[in-house]
């Protein structure tokens with residue numbers, strides 16, 4: 001019986017991996033707005049959320065989603081270690097764009113007390129800290145959904161250079177409508193729609209996470225080089241595939 005269940009699961013995983021590849025090919029060359037419209041109103045109707053860091057570029061995707069489905073669940077991982085400017089920017093954008101379904105996700109209080117009583121886990125074990133404050137809260141919420149939208153882009157870092165438009169991570173589909181957009185595309189969208197910038201951008205933060213783990217980027221560094229600067233860590237873990245390196 002266990003073997004049969006495993007076989008069915010493997011088949012389903014590879015079907016979902018295939019579907020993600022088909023959708024990526026279908027969406028290639030589409031505008032981000034058209035990708036979002038199809039993903040929200042057709043392909044993943046009622047089964048999709050948007051995860052936003054309310055960081056440097058977030059206003060673009062949030063503005064697009066607000067035009068299509070202002071009641072889409074917008075997930076914010078409230079790690080309790082955000083810059084106060086990020087929290088203010090989150091509230092300003094939500095009000096200005098008319099988003100009606102912001103969900104702030106936090107670490108389980110018992111898990112936080114057991115694993116990080118001193119509040120220093122970010123320094124001693126940042127992978128566990130991200131797991132506690134980002135990965136597990138998102139996992140719990142996403143148990144009820146089949147897909148989520150992320151604002152990742154290929155130009156942001158070498159590790160994202162081959163980012164597909166749609167991925168299957170082993171449990172969920174991930175839609176990356178801005179995958180092919182450049183910084184110039186983003187700047188033009190901000191200007192065209194008169195969107196406010198995160199106040200830390202002009203202080204040298206092109207990518208903004210927790211204040212404990214984010215530094216301004218040095219000249220010539222890629223946009224995410226200020227995140228966990230000086231360590232091997234490059235991602236928080238919410239974008240790691242669950243099964244296998246290719247996320248099938």
Ligand code: SF4
Nearest residue numbers: 122126129130210213
């Ligand atoms: S970015 Fe730093 S403080 Fe924030 S959850 Fe990860 S390790 Fe913890």
